[in-house]
Amino acid sequence: MNKNIIKKKHNIKIPKSIFSCYSEKHRILFLKGPLGHRLIKLKLKLNIIGEKNIILITDQFFDDYSANEKKNTKSYQGTYIALIKKKILEILKPNFKKLKLVGVGYKVFLLKKKQLTLLRLSLGFSHNIYFKVPDDIKIICYKNNKVLILGNDYQKVTLVASKLRSYKIPEIYKGKGILYENEELKLKEGKKV
Numbered sequence: 489m490n491k492n493i494i495k496k497k498h499n500i501k502i503p504k505s506i507f508s509c510y511s512e513k514h515r516i517l518f519l520k521g522p523l524g525h526r527l528i529k530l531k532l533k534l535n536i537i538g539e540k541n542i543i544l545i546t547d548q549f550f551d552d553y554s555a556n557e558k559k560n561t562k563s564y565q566g567t568y569i570a571l572i573k574k575k576i577l578e579i580l581k582p583n584f585k586k587l588k589l590v591g592v593g594y595k596v597f598l599l600k601k602k603q604l605t606l607l608r609l610s611l612g613f614s615h616n617i618y619f620k621v622p623d624d625i626k627i628i629c630y631k632n633n634k635v636l637i638l639g640n641d642y643q644k645v646t647l648v649a650s651k652l653r654s655y656k657i658p659e660i661y662k663g664k665g666i667l668y669e670n671e672e673l674k675l676k677e678g679k680k681v
Contacts, residue, residue, distance in 0.1 A: 498565055500543045500572050506579065508543065510534050515550055517543075517572065521579030524640050528575060532564055545569060574642065583642045585649035586669035589633040590658070594666075598629045607635075611656040611666075619652060634669075 502508050502519075509518040517528045535544040545568050547561045589596060591612060599606040605621040607629075621627050625648050628636040635652070639645040649668070658665030660676050667673070 498545045498569065500545070500569060500576075502541045502543060502576065503580065504541065506576060508536070510536050510543075519575055519579060521576070523579045523582065526575040526579060528571060530568065532568060543572065578640060578642050582638055582640065583645045585637045585645055587635045587637070587649060587652060588667055588669055590667055591664035594656070594664070595632045596629050596635055597632070598627060607652070609652070609655060612664075617655050622648065
């Protein structure tokens with residue numbers, strides 16, 4: 489075995505509640521857990537130790553790559569470690585983002601019409617903004633100015649949260665807008681007369 493394979497930082501311990509399957513022929517890693525499954529396409533070869541439930545990310549590519557890409561092998565290993573860990577977390581725990589609306593009269597309402605779920609945002613404009621909620625995302629409005637976005641896919645949850653936030657980006661003078669729950673703004677002073 490190569491010395492780079494044995495390094496602890498290139499190992500990922502898989503929890504017992506997750507089933508993993510690796511196909512070198514198709515260059516994919518399949519992970520299945522309580523909240524769904526994920527497929528990861530790979531450029532580097534893996535070694536799986538079944539009895540310990542450990543995945544080792546090697547420094548060997550499937551195909552012949554240029555010398556430049558071979559120099560970046562460590563960065564590829566780090567990227568795949570982070571990606572696999574993120575996918576494991578996605579299928580173990582639900583992902584969520586919390587948003588709060590800060591401003592006088594800023595409100596959010598959840599509307600359900602037949603199979604369609606809409607989010608009505610009242611953000612101080614002369615009109616309301618309607619946002620169609622994707623099927624695999626769940627939105628909960630607690631209070632009339634706080635929103636909880638839930639889903640299995642971390643990327644989709646953050647995409648929906650950033651899309652909602654883009655309707656009223658917080659301003660730096662009064663602090664009004666849509667903020668993430670733990671976000672703090674440093675307010676600027678206005679011009680003094």
